[in-house]
Amino acid sequence: MNLTFWAALPQVQKQLQQLQDDLLKTVDLPNQPVHISILKLLQSGGKFLRPGVFYLFSSLGSTLMRLGYSLVPVLKNCCT
Incomplete structure (x- = not known):
């Protein structure tokens, strides 16, 4: 994975690294190729x-919630 692409967003970079680690640990196939x-x-x-x-x-x-905004009105207006 190209983690330098996500360097400006360290939280996303950390989550992606964790995802990759989890996927690599999960892959366990009997067919070696x-x-x-x-x-x-x-x-x-x-x-x-x-x-x-x-x-x-x-x-x-x-x-947005921390800033006091809600997505409900936006979603309500766009989806009705």
Whole structure:
């Protein structure tokens, strides 16, 4: 994973590193060629963009709540 891409967002970077560590520990396949391929895929650069964006925007809700904003009116207006 390219953690330097997320260097400006250390919390997201930390969450992505934890995710990668958990995935690497979880992968345990009896078929060694497939097992090795999946490990290489998880460790290759350019992955984890979608989870990174998820972590980034999931923190947005708590930030807005701390500032006293609510997403309910926004969601109510856009989805009706």
